[in-house]
Amino acid sequence: MATFGTTSATANPNPNRSTEVVQPPSDSVSSLCFSPKANVLVATSWDNQVRCWEIVKTGTSLSTVPKASISHEQPVLCSTWKDDGTTIFSGGCDKQVKMWPLLSGGQPxxxxxxDAPIKEIAWVPEMNLLVTGSWDKTLRYWDLRQPNPAHVQQLPERCCALTVRHPLLVVGTADRNLIVFNLQNPQAEFKRVxxxxKYQTRCLAAFPDQQGCLVGSIEGRVGVHHIDDAQQSKNFTFKCHREGNDIYSVNSLNFHPIHHTFATSGSDGAFNFWDKDSKQRLKAMSRCGQPIPCSTFNNDGSIFAYSVCYDWSKGAENHNPATAKPCIYLHLPQEAEVKGKPRIGTGGRK
Incomplete structure (x- = not known):
């Protein structure tokens, strides 16, 4: 695949002329997730808040309506929806997951x-279980009818990333291990690779066919990795989110729910659309003036949400609250940007 290369980033936070979400968080956005049933978007933030907006789509125009918010005691790092689209789960630095029955108007x-901050969270509808990954080096499965975890799985290091596409679950840990689980037997590691x-895992995304996962690292590179040893010849890596000698973290990987192409979002302020099967980049978007820490598609892939804000990679001393206003944007992908192309030989890979 081609390496990323566009003009240097400018101060323009919205060069792609995306729709801006009104009343964004007051601090950096840590996760974004759409309801699986409707165009309702949830964002978690370092300002301890979980916020929710209704997205109204009229033709090619979008508008956003703030709906509700709840508070955690410390920064919130992750979120997910229950499959029926009624309930939100959020976790973070206060070491707890809150369940928020949003549609019924219930309290969290x-x-x-x-025992440490919760970095990742996923709802597994096929098992009716919540899965949480923490910096306490455990993965925990929760049956919401019981106060204690149904199972605690020890990890070799802190959980950095997690992806689930039943029966496949993959955890990326701080020591660059990928721990693979078959959720038909969740209490035993299926494989560890x-x-x-070469550098720390930042994000993961399971293939829609459950045959493997994408791996993104802090070193501007993505790995396309199959689980089955018989498919190892299909594995490859490619560079992205780089410009000259400047190398940026890949922060988010999102498969398109219909076309099964995928998006990468990075600390260079860009998001790109790719086709892993033809090994091509479908579209490179203009770079925003700040990093993109997280992104997500809605349930039919017609809306791509992404946050533009400081990612704290250069520490507090490089954070300027006056210029680093957090924003959330909504992009309407054109079919040519996200629909895969026929494979042409073995070209296009770098």
Whole structure:
């Protein structure tokens, strides 16, 4: 695949002329997730808040309506929806998961706890279980009818990333290990492999066909990794989110729910659309003036949401609240940007 290369970033936070979400968080956005049933967007933030907006789509125009918010005691790092689209789960630095029955107007309740901040969270509808990954080096499965975890799985290091596409679950840990689980037997590791990338794992995305996962690292590179040893010849890595000698973290990987192409979002302020099967980049978007820490598609892939804000990679001393206003944008992908292309030989890879 081609390496990323566009003009240097300018101060323009919205060069792609995306729709801006009104009343964004007051601090950096840590996660974004759409309801699986409707165009309702949730964002978690370092300002301890979980916020929700209704997205109204009229033809090619979008508008956003703030709906509600709840608070955690410390920064919130992750979020996910229940599959019926009624309930939100959020976790973070206060070491707890809150369940928020948004549509019924109910109050949030604590349904899971860890001994350190909770970095990742996923709802597994096929098992009716919540899965949480923490910096306490455990993965925990929760049956919401019980106060204690149904199972605690020890990890070799802190959880950095997690992806689920039943029956496949993959955890990326701080030591570059990828721990693979078959959720038909969740209490035993199915496989443990060292990441195909040389630097720390930042994000993961399971293939829609459950045959493997994408791995993104802090070193501007993505690995396309198959689980089955018989498919190892299909594995490859490619560079992205780089310009000259400047190398940026890949922060988010999102498969398109219909076309099964994928998006990468990075600390260079860009998001790109790719086709792993033809090994081509479909579209490179203009770079925003700040990093993109997280992104997501809605349930039919017609809206791509992404946050533009400081990612804290250069520490507090490089954070300027006066210029680093957090924003959330909505992009309407054109079919040519996200629909895969026929494979042409073995070209296009770098």
């Amino acid at each position: 309740v604590t349904v899971a706890m860890h 060292v990441s195909p990338l």
